[in-house]
Amino acid sequence: MHHDPVITWVGLIPGLSSLPEHVATAILISLIIVIMVLIGTRKIRNSDPEDLIIPDGKFTLQNLLETMVEAILKLISDSLGSDVARSFLMVVGGGIFFILLSNLSGLIPGFNPPTGNLNTTAGCALTVFCMTHYFGWKEHGVKYLKQFVGPFLWLAPLMIPIEIIGHLARPMSLSLRLFGNIMGDHLVAAIFVMLCPILVPVPIAFLGLFVAIVQTFVFTLLSLAYFQGAISHDH
Secondary structure, eight states, rough: OOOOOOOOOOGTTTTTSSSSSHHHHHHHHHHHHHHHHHHHHHHHSSSOOGGGSOSSSSSHHHEEEEEEEEHHHHHHHHOOTTTTHHHHHHHHHHHHHEEEEEEEETSTOOOOOGGHHHHHHHHHHHHHHHHHHHHHHHHHHGGGGHHHHHGGGGGHHHHHHHHHHHHHHHHHHHHHHHHHHHHHHHHHHHHHHOOSSSSEEEEEHHHHHHHHHHHHHHHHHHHHHHHHHHHHOOO
16 A cells, blocks of 8 residues: 655755655754854853853843753763763763754654654664763773673673673663653654644643653763763772
């Protein structure tokens, strides 16, 4: 049976229409984030540093971004310590903005959230996986490999496979959790909209907003837990 293709907004944009939908939407969201940052930091780049001490008396994109960045910094500081918070701001903050906007894009008619595709969530999870070991190696050097051996050398043949499996399970868990929740929420919302397109979408939209924020928070907390374990000197 032939099915007509679903028309989405990214499919109407030249240059993106030829790409897979989740890739095109991810690129579009990344461009939106870059534009937000450029607009939000325009005053910082063009103003005297002393004039930036007094905040604007009205709501602006700069105020919103500053509030979000301060909240992200506090979250990182509480998890990893204030002395290293800024070192992790780029990767953690970038991940939060991308995942949150990707999740929220599913609430807009004509958009399919890129995090509802396993390829996108796997990419985010593999980024966390690689950065975890990068920060761990950067902090400990070759001693970082000791965690795979265990407390005693004679336990190494048993501990090494267990540790490797445990570390490889992390990106699988991160990607599948985010993908399953976002895809499930988007699918449920689509079904309810088709069944009752007038009143039901309102509470479903609030549920989608809740799921988008919670799943971003869960992904971030798990990522911070992995980073903390990598740079910790306890082990």
